Amino acid sequence: MSFLQILDQQGWYFLVTLLSGWPATISVAIPSFFFALIFGLVLALLRMARSRLSRGFAIAYIEFFRGTPALVQLFVIYFGLPDLGYSPSPFQAAVIGLGMNGAAYLAEIYRAGIESIHQGQKEAAFALGMTPTRAMRYIVLPQAIRVMTPALTNFAIVLLKDTSIIFAVGVVEVMALARNLVTETLQSGVVYLMAGALYLCVTIPMSHLAARLERNRRAWQ
Amino acid sequence: MEPLLKVDDLHKAYGALKILNGVSVNVKRGEKVSIIGPSGSGKTTFLRCINFLEKPTSGHIFVEGKLIGEKTVSGKFVHVSDTELAKDRQEIGFVFQRFNLFPHLSVLGNVTIAQTKVLGLSQRDAEARGRQMLEKVGLGHKVDEYPERLSGGQQQRVAIARVLAMQPKLILFDEATSALDPELIGEVLRVMRQLAEEGRTMVIVTHEIQFAAEISDRIIFMDHGAVVEEGSPAKVLKDPQHPRTREFLKRIEQR
Amino acid sequence: MEKLLAVYVDHIDVWLPEMLFFSITTLEIAIVSFVLAVAIGLVLVMLRVSKISPLVTLAILIIEVARGLPIVVLLYIVYFVPPQLVSGWNWSWYNAFVGAVLGLGIHGGAILAEVFRAGIEALHKGQREAALSLGMTPAKSMRYILVPQAARIVLPPVANYGIGLLKETSLCSLIGVNELMNDAKSIAFADYEPMAVFLLAAAIYFAMSYPLALILRHVEKRLNFSR
Numbered sequence: 127m128s129f130l131q132i133l134d135q136q137g138w139y140f141l142v143t144l145l146s147g148w149p150a151t152i153s154v155a156i157p158s159f160f161f162a163l164i165f166g167l168v169l170a171l172l173r174m175a176r177s178r179l180s181r182g183f184a185i186a187y188i189e190f191f192r193g194t195p196a197l198v199q200l201f202v203i204y205f206g207l208p209d210l211g212y213s214p215s216p217f218q219a220a221v222i223g224l225g226m227n228g229a230a231y232l233a234e235i236y237r238a239g240i241e242s243i244h245q246g247q248k249e250a251a252f253a254l255g256m257t258p259t260r261a262m263r264y265i266v267l268p269q270a271i272r273v274m275t276p277a278l279t280n281f282a283i284v285l286l287k288d289t290s291i292i293f294a295v296g297v298v299e300v301m302a303l304a305r306n307l308v309t310e311t312l313q314s315g316v317v318y319l320m321a322g323a324l325y326l327c328v329t330i331p332m333s334h335l336a337a338r339l340e341r342n343r344r345a346w347q
Numbered sequence: 348m349e350p351l352l353k354v355d356d357l358h359k360a361y362g363a364l365k366i367l368n369g370v371s372v373n374v375k376r377g378e379k380v381s382i383i384g385p386s387g388s389g390k391t392t393f394l395r396c397i398n399f400l401e402k403p404t405s406g407h408i409f410v411e412g413k414l415i416g417e418k419t420v421s422g423k424f425v426h427v428s429d430t431e432l433a434k435d436r437q438e439i440g441f442v443f444q445r446f447n448l449f450p451h452l453s454v455l456g457n458v459t460i461a462q463t464k465v466l467g468l469s470q471r472d473a474e475a476r477g478r479q480m481l482e483k484v485g486l487g488h489k490v491d492e493y494p495e496r497l498s499g500g501q502q503q504r505v506a507i508a509r510v511l512a513m514q515p516k517l518i519l520f521d522e523a524t525s526a527l528d529p530e531l532i533g534e535v536l537r538v539m540r541q542l543a544e545e546g547r548t549m550v551i552v553t554h555e556i557q558f559a560a561e562i563s564d565r566i567i568f569m570d571h572g573a574v575v576e577e578g579s580p581a582k583v584l585k586d587p588q589h590p591r592t593r594e595f596l597k598r599i600e601q602r
Numbered sequence: 603m604e605k606l607l608a609v610y611v612d613h614i615d616v617w618l619p620e621m622l623f624f625s626i627t628t629l630e631i632a633i634v635s636f637v638l639a640v641a642i643g644l645v646l647v648m649l650r651v652s653k654i655s656p657l658v659t660l661a662i663l664i665i666e667v668a669r670g671l672p673i674v675v676l677l678y679i680v681y682f683v684p685p686q687l688v689s690g691w692n693w694s695w696y697n698a699f700v701g702a703v704l705g706l707g708i709h710g711g712a713i714l715a716e717v718f719r720a721g722i723e724a725l726h727k728g729q730r731e732a733a734l735s736l737g738m739t740p741a742k743s744m745r746y747i748l749v750p751q752a753a754r755i756v757l758p759p760v761a762n763y764g765i766g767l768l769k770e771t772s773l774c775s776l777i778g779v780n781e782l783m784n785d786a787k788s789i790a791f792a793d794y795e796p797m798a799v800f801l802l803a804a805a806i807y808f809a810m811s812y813p814l815a816l817i818l819r820h821v822e823k824r825l826n827f828s829r
Contacts, residue, residue: 195772
């Protein structure tokens with residue numbers, strides 16, 4: 127049977143099935159994104175803190191999570207944590223895993239963003255009588271976040287793509303459904319291409335958006 | 348006597364846009380010629396055509412009677428190969444407005460690279476000559492620095508040493524001081540004046556009219572891609588014949 | 603914690619040699635797909651900057667698709683789709699290892715093509731002109747002036763990509779390559795010690811990539827300093 131015939135006969139069924147995986151993909155991606163956003167900031171601040179202990183912890187965390195595959199991290203959380211008495215659901219394991227992994231990457235992005243803000247900004251804030259915390263909160267961070275917007279958009283794309291591994295811990299998202307369809311119909315060619323096309327429909331526009339934000343940021347600086 | 352540089356009816360056009368409309372210039376050995384004119388008059392393009400950084404649309408260039416960038420095959424002019432063109436260019440030094448030093452090489456590396464890779468000199472000989480040239484431009488103490496740590500004036504002096512080390516017959520200066528802060532212009536002009544006094548053949552495109560008047564044997568005023576007027580500095584600058592020259596000089600004075 | 607240590611004391615003599623043995627496959631995948639990625643990246647960037655508009659479009663298309671797809675999805679497509687698309691051929695040679703290396707190579711090629719392009723674009727036009735005006739041929743100006751400058755810009759991100767690739771090989775376990783990750787999975791469920799086994803696997807990945815990352819950071823600092 128030719129490609130087009132398969133597409134004609136079963137294409138609609140494949141499409142509807144694959145699309146039904148998107149809510150799961152999105153419902154993991156969004157909480158992981160916000161988890162990473164907040165936890166990453168905490169890590170970045172610890173990383174730049176004066177206390178050696180907090181710096182050491184942040185560095186160890188960041189290096190470990192950036193130095194090992196996300197898949198191993200997911201497996202430790204999903205299959206390993208029950209040993210310690212906590213049995214996460216596939217959804218929970220995915221959010222914790224991708225969130226903790228993403229936080230390590232974001233911490234470095236935050237740090238670069240914060241360090242890119244000129245020392246004079248901080249000094250001006252101090253001269254106006256702000257505490258270091260207030261200077262960070264009202265003066266440095268707001269500027270850093272504007273600088274980081276393109277990097278954050280890129281991170282969102284990476285995170286979305288990373289959700290394609292969470293079927294390995296049992297989340298029924300797009301890739302899991304694709305694999306099921308292949309088992310059911312043996313049409314791996316059409317199914318995986320279609321799944322790929324669905325990802326591209328989201329990731330390509332997002333990366334164009336990121337590129338545009340980057341251009342704007344350069345123009346703005 | 349045959350001129351060192353002979354430019355014969357040079358035309359250059361980008362599509363319909365004509366930049367040069369038949370420029371002919373002869374430069375004798377040891378002569379210093381400055382080209383002045385408003386921006387967009389084609390003087391930089393003219394200079395770039397001389398060593399074929401731009402290919403002329405028509406017209407020919409000779410150095411010591413030898414064609415540059417072209418050869419004649421059964422009476423017709425054809426472009427030469429890259430290798431032959433590179434050989435032609437060895438005779439012609441070019442000093443760029445923006446220096447164009449090689450950032451991955453030290454100051455000495457900048458001055459030796461073409462000596463070893465183009466002229467085939469040994470590293471030792473190239474370094475000896477390189478140091479000598481850097482000494483001459485007053486940068487003997489900077490041999491191991493990297494270009495980005497030098498001021499603009501120092502960078503341009505290294506670029507001049509780089510050209511001198513190739514021992515060219517002719518040096519072209521393309522607005523060599525235009526990219527410099529005012530306080531750095533002097534040091535580069537001093538080096539250029541020194542070269543002029545040594546009797547080198549120089550073609551200088553510049554906005555520094557005063558400097559041009561002092562060191563040039565001849566001034567050429569270009570406008571709209573053609574030579575409008577030429578002659579001794581006294582003649583062209585003090586007693587210009589053409590209304591466009593007068594207009595240009597008046598505007599320069601007002602600044 | 604003590605329990606974990608006890609588990610390692612009991613099992614490490616069996617686990618570690620076995621996992622190190624499968625780490626060789628991991629390294630093989632990483633090395634072969636790295637070389638392939640550099641080759642594909644060079645071809646793509648040449649097409650991309652060729653100024654021949656159908657080739658440019660083709661390169662952009664390949665780059666955008668390969669970068670836009672999650673690696674896992676790309677691996678599934680590269681490994682499972684061709685045998686179905688061209689069913690007449692003999693595909694017996696096309697095993698999971700070949701599919702994995704091809705998939706990672708294509709993905710890496712697209713990433714490296716953009717890295718190479720950034721390197722080329724960072725070069726100022728004046729550099730070539732200066733080299734030519736000193737009497738260098740285009741080939742010499744390429745060799746002594748342009749390539750050395752581009753290499754300085756491009757080498758750190760290329761090395762970074764290579765180090766990251768070591769981790770990405772773990773995804774090949776999902777299409778059935780028997781490398782470190784797959785082995786860890788089978789040990790974890792056979793001995794029923796997932797926490798201990800997956801942490802050990804993580805440690806091995808870390809031991810492979812972290813020293814390289816440290817070396818790269820050191821080299822990068824020195825490169826920056828001498829400029």
